[in-house]
Amino acid sequence: TIDPVSKICCIGAGYVGGPTMAMIAHKCPHIDVKVVDINADRIAQWNSDRLPIYEPGLDEIVHSSRGKNLTFTTEIDQAIRAADMVFISVNTPTKTFGVGAGRAANLEFVEKCARRIAEVSEGHKIVVEKSTLPVRTAEAVKRILSNTANNATFDVLSNPEFLAEGTAIEDLLEPDRVLIGGERPESIEALVDIYANWVPRARLLTTNLWSSELSKLTANAFLAQRVSSINAISALCEATGADVDEVAAAIGTDSRIGPKFLKASVGFGGSCFQKDILNLVYLCEYFGLPEVAAYWEQVVRMNDHQKQRFVTRMVRTMFNTVSDKKIGIWGFAFKKDTNDTRESASIYVCRDLLLEKARLCIYDPQVSEHQILNDLEYVFTEGDNKISEAKRELIEQHVTFASSAQEASSDAHAIAILTEWDEFADADFEAIYSTMKKPAFVFDGRNRLKDLGLKAKGFEYHGIGF
Template sequence: MLKNPSPIAVKKICCIGAGYVGGPTMAMIAKQCPHIQVTVVDINQQRIDEWNSEELPIYEPGLHEIVSECRGKNLTFTTDVDETIRDADMVFISVNTPTKTFGVGAGRAANLEFVEKCARKIAEVSIGHKIVVEKSTLPVRTAEAVKTILSNSTTGASFDVLSNPEFLAEGTAVEDLISPDRVLIGGENETAINALVEVYANWVPRERLLTTNLWSSELSKLTANAFLAQRVSSINAISALCEATGADVDEVSTAIGTDSRIGPKFLKASVGFGGSCFQKDILNLVYLCEYFGLPEVAQYWEQVVTMNDHQKQRFVNRMVRTMFNTVSDKRIAIWGFAFKKDTNDIRESAAIYVCRDLLMEKAKLAIYDPQVKPEQMRAALESVMQDENGELNAMKRELLDNNVQYCDNGAAAADDAHAIAVLTEWDEFKDCDFEAIRDSMKQPAFVFDGRNLLKHADLCDKGFTYFGIGF
């Protein structure tokens, strides 16, 4: 906790990047701080148009209401990057930092191209003093590079750099932003730190505003994601042992989660974690460890990703094995494509890899997700089936064209199917008319529940052959 509140009162905020983080975080600041003008900029005109429309580019419970309340008052979405930066006291960088796909560190290091472009743009157009805030998840010591670029500005502008990583989870972004466990602010200059503390203090209790040095803040974000993903991989590893021994992973989770030193969260066994960040951030951590000459530490963390890949493969293998060692020409209903419920985000979703592997077994997929559009699913499947030159061979194109159907609801997907694979834990799947679904399916009617979402005993009573994860 800081002793001296800041004398600087932030009046205008610019956020570069109108994505899953920039959009919701800035909407929340606008809602909680009516005295601050918040402008979110992006180079993607379509995204900005969507933020200005009634159909927002991201689905997040409660977000639409907040955007509608603030848009046109103190919340603006625009592509006018230069003018907005010039006008602001504080500039957040909230652009994507994907895994590098080329050159040094390909497949591991973070691609910092977009962050660097932002820093150069800020240096180029700024006048006066600006506080630049790293909101994107970045490798530890990125602020050094940002400071160097900014210090080469020729406009006479001066800068402070802060790190303020975001901990929201998709699907619960609004709740997480209203009541965060903590807000982390790393920096060197106390006045700049205080300026950002005062923004959050409009709604976050001061004891939850943690301040650290820059490098601790940057590294804490990667560490938090690595620990969370590690818990999922740990319980998924145990789920394999449960299947082999007759133990039940949900019972094991409850038993260990009641130990207050372990705690109950993030112990839900699944078909594997997805999302744009866990894998990317762990691989980034692995790369950093190797870079700093710590190969054993790198190997330790890499295993979390290896285990996750194994879990997805294990799920498909179990399906194929159970269905008499062939799924060729069999219709399989895929229930859910998003990487978790209550989001339309499919980045790194386990469903992409499960669908790819089932297609390669020549299964016929009938996919349904309540929030994901068919064109999103098609693009993801096409991308994951391309070779390293970005090409699709004739066989794979034919599979994508002829063996994938996109459906309007779970029952339609299951109609005439040999099996249902539950890949996202959408609540609506729990309330289906399972008797009607069973009657519409081929017998035996298999259910492979990759989320342990459905009532196991109930489905067995209704005549399904049910398999969950970890029992």
């Protein structure tokens, strides 16, 4: 038998490790939770008044436990050694080099964690894969853990995370399900007992290790596929006079299809959809299933097409040139209510507009100028991971920042709405219209302003899929 867990260590204080551990600490005052990271700046931010990630409700949850049973620290080895259960919640980005570059997951960080755990542990521990991993990673983790310095023993569980950014706290409070894959029933039960402190037992699903690992990639692939499917239809709507929001509402009432995740957009972003599908594609190829790989790869291709299509439509509509025209960019985050810009559609839309030599004035309520410049510089890097002088100049001479949506649009030829922040609907459109060049074009990549009567206010309004 295994004693109930009283000490947890989570390696990786990121978008997943931080909020999930804060929730466990909040709901389980009897468990001591230590979140560790090699990034000392990030740990310092978790210990400050300004947390490293913006997430509605997160501050309250962190403050309720920090300094009591929730600690953020860089003392990794001590925290691992003391814990009964160690979560691995580090990043698993797409590999950018070597075998599988551009597709396979880079498991370097996960492997380093497993090796660290093997080296410093004593006694028995449960190691939990929280990161999203290719199916069968637990096999490698188990082998690494079998070479231990102090005769420690381990059980490995897979417990993928399904929270979405922007709603992380809601999702953690009331998850549709918590998935736990493992081999030894006692270890599975130890983790079930933790979640059972606030999640109804009927929502705690247990499976074998491989089903759990694969379910995470599959869930993200299905979700992204819905977005690419409705985005594909949005192109047909624009060509035919149908309205994609009406089509989505009409098909969404079919209980077999359901209404969620059918919002046509400028394209999905975020750190995971593309990375996880590419990983799935790589796995299918690895296991000799090229047709299955091609099927899923199309979801990413359609998403790339949607972003390009948006820019092409802007350029064509604006008399085939945006060169030297000021364009107000509303939103840079990959969705509302987060400061995360990873793989945001905005990055690619801004890149393509810059290549057209447009002048961009960017506003996002939560993303820093520093982050936006980093993202734009990164998207222009070439094979050697360096940005050319010409591209750096392009950015320097064509990108400025504003501290409000209105300021970003002043004297502009067009506005491009790339994130669906609620505050955009409250802008003073009469004032904005009066300062813009005419025709005052609005390209709404989120259909956020669709019902606000912008045409009647004088704007030339274009959304997605109508």
